[in-house]
Amino acid sequence: MLYLDNSATTPTHQEVVDAMLPYWTDIFGNPSSKYYSQAVDAKVAVDHARQAVATLVNSKADEVIFTSGATESNNFLLKGIAMSHSNKGKRIISSTVEHPSVLETLRYLETQGFDVVYLSVDSFGRIGLAELEKALSEQPTLLVSLLWGNNELGSLNPIKEASELAHKYNAFFHSDATQVIGKVPVDLENLPYVQLVSVSAHKFYGPKGIGAAIVRKDEMGLSLKITPLLHGGAQENGYRSGTHAVPLIVGMGKAAEIAYSKLNEHRQHLLTLESKLKQLLMQQFGDVIQFNNDESNKIPGILSVQFKGLNNEILCKELAPVMAVSTGSACSSSKPSHVLQEIGCTMEQLRSTIRFSLSPYQSEKELDIFLEL
Ligand SMILES: Cc1ncc(COP(=O)(O)O)c(C=O)c1O
Known part of the structure; x- marks a missing residue:
């Protein structure tokens, strides 16, 4: 078939499955625990995976926040920015062809008083930069969120130019990069205004149930304030609480290594x-x-x-x-x-x-x- x-x-790559195996049974410690080898080795593995994901998108390791997948990353980044920075305004610009995990989150934010502008797209599903600039120039905007590559048509949006426009009008810029990772180069070092990115491992031969939110540091190296979806033990620098899913994180790291090298x-x-x-x-x-x-x-x-x-x-x-x-x-x-x-x-x-x-x-x-x- x-x-x-x-x-x-995608199916999980055999090397990914092999890399994950020891972390179910032997190196099963909680990476937030201390001193004994099962925990220390689990922490080392999580750090290694974080670096591998960062390398794949050319960001820094401490900008990678592990989540359960792109649905969670999109929810966390959009709601979190909206809640933390609504003093900057309540207007968000996105597009009509976003994934449901963005569109439904935006619809929820509309019920919380946010005003969302949905840009229409051309006959291949891409937004127009002139329409984006027009929308940005009309009123102060908090956030722009645009799909990097369309999951049904494959069309790529002009992410570099769109992020530059968002910066020009002092808006945060988020992109759902779920479909492009491993198929199109994503070089965040050279895209300084793409501040927030959503990623999912199971689209590039990693396991299901794991992904990442990339939250870029500012020019001073300071972290962006984002209200977490999940409160608790303050793992992932307080952005995402919950015991690390070590085997899945290791799997995502291995999948990222393979995707990067190939x-x-x-x-x-x-x-x-x-x-x-x-x-x-x-x-x-x-x-x-x-x-x-x-x-x-x-x-x-x-x-x-x-x-x-x-x-x-x-x-x-x-x-x-x-x-x-x-x-x-x-x-x-x-x-x-x-x-x-x-x-x-x-x-x-x-x-x-x-x-x-x-x-x-x-x-x-x-x-x-x-x-x-
Ligand atoms: C563009 C896009 N965003 C988000 C998602 C959701 O990803 P996940 O399954 O990791 O929640 C998908 C999955 O189909 C997708 O294609």
Whole structure:
């Protein structure tokens, strides 16, 4: 069975599983405990993983806050900034195609008196810088939150330019980078105004249930004040209480090491696979398909394809014995895709759309399964 739903989640890499194993049974100590080896060694492992995640995004290790995943990171960063800094204003700018963990958090903040501006997007799901600047110039803004790369279309937003605009208008800048990590270079040292970033391990061959919020220090090296979601033992510099999930953190660290060392190779291979898949789809179904995504400036390995006249749910079900594909985001699979609606697809078009998301661990040969369909 060919698994083509790697944007929903990825299998845990065997080296990641192997790296995690000792931390369930032998090195099981609480890293916040002291003196004895099980605890000290667990702390060393958490620090090592923190450095690996920092290296992957080119930030500093003490800017990496471990969370349970990108949903938590998005909730923590958006609510936390809103609660800590509402004296700067109650206006937030985001976009209509964000992941539900951002959109629903923003809707909650609206009930708490925040005013959220949702920028519309172009036909490939990207925001426009002129619209962003217009929104920023209208009123003082507390925070801008924009998806780095779209989970359904792969389109990349102009994050550098958008963060510079946010800085110009004295707003914090957050980006949900969940889908780009391991597929697109993320170099935070060279993006000084991207202050807050959300990351999830299970999208880059790490375990599920672990992720990170990257909270950059300011030019003076000072930490940003963010009200935590979880109060308690003040782990993670007080940003995120709760005993560290050591095996999962070790797994995320190992996955980050592999993603970092293989980034260019994986990127190239995903591009090759994407172009082969595109070619096979054209060859087999050329007269009934249409691509929703464009070709450049996107995450490699994600294709969103309309199969005219077919129902995507039925198609996914029919294909399930031979191939795993999805109708779009796993997090909103019960509803028609808001992303496709926002780029102007009709209900008929979005009900005939399938997302294929490839893995760098797949071979070109495996895609020949399409020749038999
Ligand atoms: C863009 C984006 N943000 C956030 C998430 C949520 O991540 P997690 O499963 O780690 O909570 C996902 C997962 O599908 C995603 O694609």
